[in-house]
Amino acid sequence: MYLLDSDHLSILQRQRGPEFEALARRCSDLKGEDFFVSIISFHEQFNGWILRASAESLFFRLDNAV
16 A cells, blocks of 8 residues: 655656656556545645636636736
8 A cells, every 4th residue: 555645646747857757667566556645635635726726717807807
């Protein structure tokens, strides 16, 4: 069993850079069903998505207001 934290998830989502290459190499020989994500990591990812969506929404509203 392998528990991925928020940093691991961010690296895997970017899919580029030396950190991704190293992590992907380490994970390549393992089965996908052996990887897990904690509810805390999920919550941190979710909060990041919400912040990004609200920032984009605010930018869109400001851009259209001018």
